[in-house]
Amino acid sequence: MENQFDKKLQDIEADDALFEKLEDSEKDSEFIAVEAKTYFQDAWKNFKKNKLATIGLIFICLMLLLAVFGPIFSPYTYDQQDLTSRNALPSLQHPFGTDKFGRDIFVRVMYGARISLSVGFASAFINLIIGVVYGGFCGYFGGKLDMVLMRLVEIIYSVPTLLYVILVMLIFGSNIFSVLLAICISGWVGMARQVRAQVMSLKEQEYALAAKVMGAGDSRILFKHLVVNSIGPIIVTTTHMVPSAIFTESFLAFVGIGISIPQASWGTMASEARGLIMNQPIQMVWPVLAICLTILSLNFIGDGLNEALDPRKRV
Amino acid sequence: MPANIVKDEVVLKVDHLKTYFDATKGLFAKKQTVKAVDDVSFEIYKGETFGLVGESGCGKSTLGRTIVKIYEPTAGSIEINGRDIAGIKGDELKSFRKDIQYIFQDPYASLDPRMTVGEIIKEPMKIHGIYKTEEEMDARVSQLLRTVGLKPDHIRRYPHEFSGGQRQRISIARTLALDPKFIICDEPISALDVSIQAQIINLLEQIQRELDISYLFIAHDLSMVKHISHRIAVMYLGQIVELGESHEVYTNPMHPYSQALLSAVPVPDPVKGKEKERIMLQGELPSPIDPPSGCPFRTRCPYAMERCAGERPQMKMYGSRQVACFKVEEENS
Known part of the structure; x- marks a missing residue:
């Protein structure tokens, strides 16, 4: 029976006409045609599709350039008074006009951008670091320690931010570092919660277990696998922290705690313009416009990133 | 058998x-x-x-x-x-x-989606410090990929670009990295x-x-x-x-x-x-x-x-x- 089969097989093999040569391209079954792309290349491609987010990003970049280089190239400084041209309307010499002391509003807005943006980005950065480490630690190790640490987070969260601010100002005085400290005391809490939730769900994933079986240490598993895989939500939360910090700073300056005069912040400028709102409403417009557009842009960027980094939200 | x-x-x-x-x-x-x-x-x-x-x-x-x-x-x-x-x-x-190594059931979950195939297979080598230079590691990764029937130029690809069977072969290559x-x-x-x-x-x-x-x-x-x-x-x-x-x-x-x-x-x-x-x-x-x-x-x-x-x-x-x-x-x- 088997011999017969073998013979038949030989017959078939001998008859070349029955066979067709395989195309070279068909032999390569493991070939992948799609261009190799990293996660961030892919995200950038998706981000660019979002018009509002792109406009926001361009606006923030312009703002950053103006904040860093603007005051250097301006003929005026933020505290230079010119009593001969007080409350001037916008002109070629003073694009945004001058305030009640004859200070150039344009340079003050750019100087305010320095303070607002640095407070915004610095506090977001500090919150990011503390939140990721604290939340990652809690989520990864879990258990009783996690329970205690998360109750601590809830206590911090339950005290109003304004209370921290006033306390910090009392102790350290009104300056940019006190503002930063006050924002960061309770700001990292949201990030910590977010990262903890992510890490908790990811640590049961098989790739985390695989790393453990390979002999990876806890810090390697936590930071190289779990945190890296939560990078989407982490970036989105960070971008949303920036505008909220800018808003807090402006609000504090407006009500008179925070950056002290003559330093210019968008909040102090709005506060000073308030007295002249009936006569010189234009002076109020500039700082408010700067705050609004910056916060709006950052929120658009945050939403754009949220969509670009989360594959489930892609259309 | x-x-x-x-x-x-x-x-x-x-x-x-x-x-x-x-x-x-x-x-x-x-x-x-x-x-x-x-x-x-x-x-x-x-x-x-x-x-x-x-x-x-x-x-x-x-x-x-x-x-x-x-x-x-x-x-x-x-x-x-x-x-x-x-x-x-x-x-x-x-x-x-x-x-002693472990091959997991789900080839879609057992490979870190943010790492390239090369990084995935190199990870156990790095943890145990088996090779000194990147070149040695790259050579070993190519060899392992060939062993499991994949191509060495897949090294820069991400797991989501592969089919289930290919992914399982990647995870087999990873377990073999430690002999x-x-x-x-x-x-x-x-x-x-x-x-x-x-x-x-x-x-x-x-x-x-x-x-x-x-x-x-x-x-x-x-x-x-x-x-x-x-x-x-x-x-x-x-x-x-x-x-x-x-x-x-x-x-x-x-x-x-x-x-x-x-x-x-x-x-x-x-x-x-x-x-x-x-x-x-x-x-x-x-x-x-x-x-x-x-x-x-x-x-x-x-x-x-x-x-x-x-x-x-x-x-x-x-x-x-x-x-x-x-x-x-x-x-x-």
Whole structure:
């Protein structure tokens, strides 16, 4: 029976006409045609599709350039008074006009951008670091320690931010570092919660277990696998922290705690313009416009990133 | 079927292993434990494939994961090359991790989606500091990729660009990076297409022949287990109820549970299939939180006797076979 089969097989093999040569391209079954792309290349491609987010990003970049280089190239400084041209309307010499002391509003807005943006980005950065480490630690190790640490987070969260601010100002005085400290005391809490939730769900994933079986240490598993895989939500939360910090700073300056005069912040400028709102409403417009557009842009960027980094939200 | 088992060289010896989990809900509730693995003992020889079968939830995966210490054993010993690793931690444990690797069930979840194939395969090498330079590592990665039938230029690709079968081959390449002596395959083919399953099985067999690796092959597809394994253990509710040569267990199961399990294997021939009698089990798998007294299988066993409720049957030798059942004991005495 088997011999017969073998013979038949030989017959078939001998008859070349029955066979067709395989195309070279068909032999390569493991070939992948799609261009190799990293996660961030892919995200950038998706981000660019979002018009509002792109406009926001361009606006923030312009703002950053103006904040860093603007005051250097301006003929005026933020505290230079010119009593001969007080409350001037916008002109070629003073694009945004001058305030009640004859200070150039344009340079003050750019100087305010320095303070607002640095407070915004610095506090977001500090919150990011503390939140990721604290939340990652809690989520990864879990258990009783996690329970205690998360109750601590809830206590911090339950005290109003304004209370921290006033306390910090009392102790350290009104300056940019006190503002930063006050924002960061309770700001990292949201990030910590977010990262903890992510890490908790990811640590049961098989790739985390695989790393453990390979002999990876806890810090390697936590930071190289779990945190890296939560990078989407982490970036989105960070971008949303920036505008909220800018808003807090402006609000504090407006009500008179925070950056002290003559330093210019968008909040102090709005506060000073308030007295002249009936006569010189234009002076109020500039700082408010700067705050609004910056916060709006950052929120658009945050939403754009949220969509670009989360594959489930892609259309 | 792969041959050359070295019978007197035991690679893995599991002795009275128990893995219990705490399932107490809430702060003041009554303490509850899940006995996921309850007093299991067996040995695996060099170059051998040891099949482990049983229904979902019987503790197969937990047993595998306890052996690689993803879970801490509650009691018992796990000896690798004669050394007990049940209690060790830290650097001492790390040096043993090289010898014993694990292939996971889901090829979509077991590869970190943010790492390239190259980074994934290099990771174990980096952890153990096997190679000094990037070039050496790259060369080894290319070689491993070729071993599992992928192309070296896949090194910069991400896992989501591959199919299920390709991914499983990547994860096999990763486990081979450390030159392990022993690999636990936790249902490595159950998430794959039937046509791809054979590919992976053939690859595993080829690797075993070339590298003399032992496998613990966990599965619920009985015909595949019979094909690949030298010996089979049947597990029920955290315990091994029957253990023997693969062919013998398959053709002549002795434990009532093994008989029921094997009667459920479909037969390709419809005429023979009709002749075959299917043993239907009554009821559900009991909860491992509250297992039945005595023999764990007695609540569903068609031959359950009074004695079964009173004491737990121990594994007894019948020729080359080990079975834990009072009925078998009576028939053979």
